[in-house]
Amino acid sequence: MANLPILLDYWPSMFGMRARVALREKGVEFEYREEDFSNKSALLLQSNPIHKKIPVLIHNGKPVCESLNVVQYVDEAWPEKNPFFPSDPYGRAQARFWADFVDKKFTDAQFKIWGKKGEEQEAGKKEFIEAAKILETELGDKPYFGGDSFGYVDISLITFSSWFQAYEKFGNFSIESESPKLIAWAKRCMEKESVSKSLPDSEKIVAYAAEYRKNNL
Numbered sequence: 001m002a003n004l005p006i007l008l009d010y011w012p013s014m015f016g017m018r019a020r021v022a023l024r025e026k027g028v029e030f031e032y033r034e035e036d037f038s039n040k041s042a043l044l045l046q047s048n049p050i051h052k053k054i055p056v057l058i059h060n061g062k063p064v065c066e067s068l069n070v071v072q073y074v075d076e077a078w079p080e081k082n083p084f085f086p087s088d089p090y091g092r093a094q095a096r097f098w099a100d101f102v103d104k105k106f107t108d109a110q111f112k113i114w115g116k117k118g119e120e121q122e123a124g125k126k127e128f129i130e131a132a133k134i135l136e137t138e139l140g141d142k143p144y145f146g147g148d149s150f151g152y153v154d155i156s157l158i159t160f161s162s163w164f165q166a167y168e169k170f171g172n173f174s175i176e177s178e179s180p181k182l183i184a185w186a187k188r189c190m191e192k193e194s195v196s197k198s199l200p201d202s203e204k205i206v207a208y209a210a211e212y213r214k215n216n217l
Helices: 014-025 042-047 067-077 089-115 118-139 152-171 180-190 202-216
Strands: 006-009 031-034 056-059 062-065
Touching: 006 014, 006 042, 014 067, 014 152, 042 056, 056 067, 062 067, 067 089, 067 152, 089 118, 089 152, 089 202, 118 152, 118 180, 152 180, 152 202
Parallel strands: 006 031
Antiparallel strands: 006 056, 056 062
């Protein structure tokens, strides 16, 4: 195990899941280490002293932090198989733009759906649905955001799908009726072993979110 990359992660984190999917998509074996947020490991604090957050990928003894940064690193460190980006500069720039859109528009909105209530929750639901519709337009009739191949934008977004059931339950709405294309895309991605092996069961996420709501709302 000594030479395997180490992934410091937390099972329900959609950001940690990105790193898991990226590594498995490249066929890279890695050592998974679950972090306890109430008692962060010395390795995590030492590896990511700025943000103190997961995921952190430790490769050849060097830490790489922040989920999208980790995904890009994995693509560059293991270039032989399944490239995450198109070969042309414009295509690469577009992929980075849309992954950034996911981070900016989805992250706050989705948390408001399951982690807040009342007006804040309603605002989150509205923001989430708007962002989902924009992403559907960008997807168009392509099988994946990367065209015919599963790539960077797909990895950045698919990990949120493990939370969809929780959003629907606590937000009291149907993602499929709002964004059917997005759900069809998610099902397509879930057929990939790199995705299905990396995303936790939705029921577990619902239970996790319910526990959070019970303790915090």
